[in-house]
Amino acid sequence: MSLRHALLGLLVDRSGSGYDLMKLFSTSLGNVWAATQSQLYGELNRLEAAGLIEVVAEGPRGRKEYALTGAGREELHRWLTEKEGEKPQRNEMLLQVFFLSQLTKEQSVEWLLHQADVAAGQLAALTRLDASIDWDGGPISLGGRLALEYGLRLRAMEEEWARWAAGQVIGPASPEGAAEAADTADGS
Amino acid sequence: MSLRHALLGLLVDRSGSGYDLMKLFSTSLGNVWAATQSQLYGELNRLEAAGLIEVVAEGPRGRKEYALTGAGREELHRWLTEKEGEKPQRNEMLLQVFFLSQLTKEQSVEWLLHQADVAAGQLAALTRLDASIDWDGGPISLGGRLALEYGLRLRAMEEEWARWAAGQVIGPASPEGAAEAADTADGS
DNA sequence: GAGGCCATGTAACATGTTACATGATTGT
């Protein structure tokens, strides 16, 4: 139930409407937590019913501007300090890796190099994002910087891993791969 | 809908009952894709209704042993070769990082070092797992090894990142942190 | 015959996705 906490966190130091919050999910925050518009408005209503946020202003087009209540601030703090057990993990890419043997060696290598390219592309996108943000002393900026650095390290790791894995598939010594033996200069 | 594909993948080179498959999810495969017993039995029935698997034997206690059909094998292959757009990402730990400024510096550092310990523990667990598996020529073993290596690199990265992040929180130069200034020997 | 494992399932609920619906306001 972390969408709830994402919303509380965003409302900590500025009030905003669902529409405002949506824009944050589509940009910076979307890199660590995704949410659809549909989900967001529903959750805002539930948060208000639970007394964790309240409407502090109403604007044109039915705009409702929300702010944290004391209870909301407490809940956010509780969530940040609790230690929880490990959550179930899911990584579709790794699931596919598990069953990579269903493909031919050539297909597997191609697949892994594609993953490397995807990771490289994500790394480039994060690098661009990094350059585009002015890291002045905003309140979210420390956390944002740390999260971004995680992303940079993660994608770099993924690219390296995928290229390494492609090498593993080809094999430390692949004697039967005669088709691609263009050069006979492999020593030792 | 990847639970479906996880089941297809597991049934590729050996038939098995829901109970058998459950055990795989609680051990090796559980590291990349989690599933509950409840979900699993439901999905098996749906897969059979869709003609992707079939009951090849019935045993005691209502045991039903499933095997892939041709259509199931095709679907698995399709899933492995399709290129899909990026899925919504969610990482609760990073979400918390985003809002770390709600804690004091001391609390933030403690929190980050705790994350480092968690990652280190996971790394140790994977290392133990690695040592316990005999990597003979099983059909799943190549994919399993690659996935495990990903996990090892990921957790190592996470630990390093968390320790680095703790350093960032303390600050490149923290003039007002007088309490911990035990040594005055910081050069430059 | 009793306890432990084998084996499958249902029900209630929470969370997330996709598509659609509705309309106000602003700028040109």
Next chain:
DNA sequence: ACAATCATGTAACATGTTACATGGCCTC
């Protein structure tokens, strides 16, 4: 007036979680 953007919502469906229900088989 027209389009773009602002703004909130509902409905149907898919996926995932937790708890409970039911009973057969095997070994000691």
